[in-house]
Amino acid sequence: MPSGLVGVGVGPGAPDLLTVRALTACRTADRVFSPTMAMDVEGRAESVLRGADPGVEIERLVFAIRRDEQARAEAHAKAAARVASCLDDGERVAFITLGDPNIYSTFHHLAAAVRHRRPETEVTTVPGIMAFQDVVARTGTIATDGLERLVIVSAVDGADAIIAPLQDAGAAIVIYKGGRHLPEIRQHLERAGRLEDAVFGEMIGLPEERVGAVTDFADQPAAYLATVMVPPKRSA
Numbered sequence: 001m002p003s004g005l006v007g008v009g010v011g012p013g014a015p016d017l018l019t020v021r022a023l024t025a026c027r028t029a030d031r032v033f034s035p036t037m038a039m040d041v042e043g044r045a046e047s048v049l050r051g052a053d054p055g056v057e058i059e060r061l062v063f064a065i066r067r068d069e070q071a072r073a074e075a076h077a078k079a080a081a082r083v084a085s086c087l088d089d090g091e092r093v094a095f096i097t098l099g100d101p102n103i104y105s106t107f108h109h110l111a112a113a114v115r116h117r118r119p120e121t122e123v124t125t126v127p128g129i130m131a132f133q134d135v136v137a138r139t140g141t142i143a144t145d146g147l148e149r150l151v152i153v154s155a156v157d158g159a160d161a162i163i164a165p166l167q168d169a170g171a172a173i174v175i176y177k178g179g180r181h182l183p184e185i186r187q188h189l190e191r192a193g194r195l196e197d198a199v200f201g202e203m204i205g206l207p208e209e210r211v212g213a214v215t216d217f218a219d220q221p222a223a224y225l226a227t228v229m230v231p232p233k234r235s236a
């Protein structure tokens with residue numbers, strides 16, 4: 001197989017939600033990298049792939065995911081240098097990422113930094129099942145139907161990010177990265193009359209998971225890996 005960089009989505013957490021194509025991409029790569037916060041910490045994507053196939057060798061790349069822009073840029077540059085050196089050696093390199101690699105993922109930052117060094121690098125992706133899909137499946141929620149719309153929002157900077165999307169009663173709203181603002185998200189949903197059907201999944205597919213109605217969990221902030229799904233307002 002030719003050298004290149006492939007971003008592989010491993011799904012939200014359960015090893016059996018990793019697709020056959022994703023597993024094949026990892027098994028056939030010369031090298032599989034996974035993001036982590038520190039070299040001695042197993043990242044979430046790594047634990048998913050290990051659960052699906054403990055035989056795949058995985059090398060960790062440290063990413064500073066938090067808000068220190070300089071630390072983040074330095075980490076990306078260092079990771080890109082390591083990946084580029086493997087590509088220079090003619091390797092086919094896979095980089096695993098939670099969910100889908102094209103949705104709020106570290107992968108495109110890494111790919112851009114690699115291409116900056118090696119513009120000729122062929123970059124491809126393997127789609128992954130997204131966290132919200134598992135949340136709706138596990139809670140028996142119909143996300144969209146007919147002419148309804150689907151909006152994905154990042155609430156990393158606060159719950160106010162959902163105010164405008166909530167105006168559209170015919171849109172389902174997926175709220176990512178809003179775990180620490182969960183009580184405020186609940187207040188906005190209540191004000192908009194959309195709390196009742198809203199569902200929640202935290203660490204879904206992982207040993208610590210909590211899944212159910214938003215009303216059962218929203219008295220406290222939740223973890224970073226938490227997703228809220230608000231179905232469209234439907235007449236009975």
Ligand SMILES: C[S@@+](CC[C@H](N)C(=O)[O-])C[C@H]1O[C@@H](n2cnc3c(N)ncnc32)[C@H](O)[C@@H]1O
Nearest residue numbers: 012099100103104130131176177203204225226
């Ligand atoms: C950086 S984004 C990654 C999204 C991922 N690429 C996807 O396609 O689902 C991280 C956000 O995805 C959601 N997420 C990812 N994995 C999750 C999980 N196992 N349980 C609940 N939410 C999850 C959370 O909202 C989290 O804040």
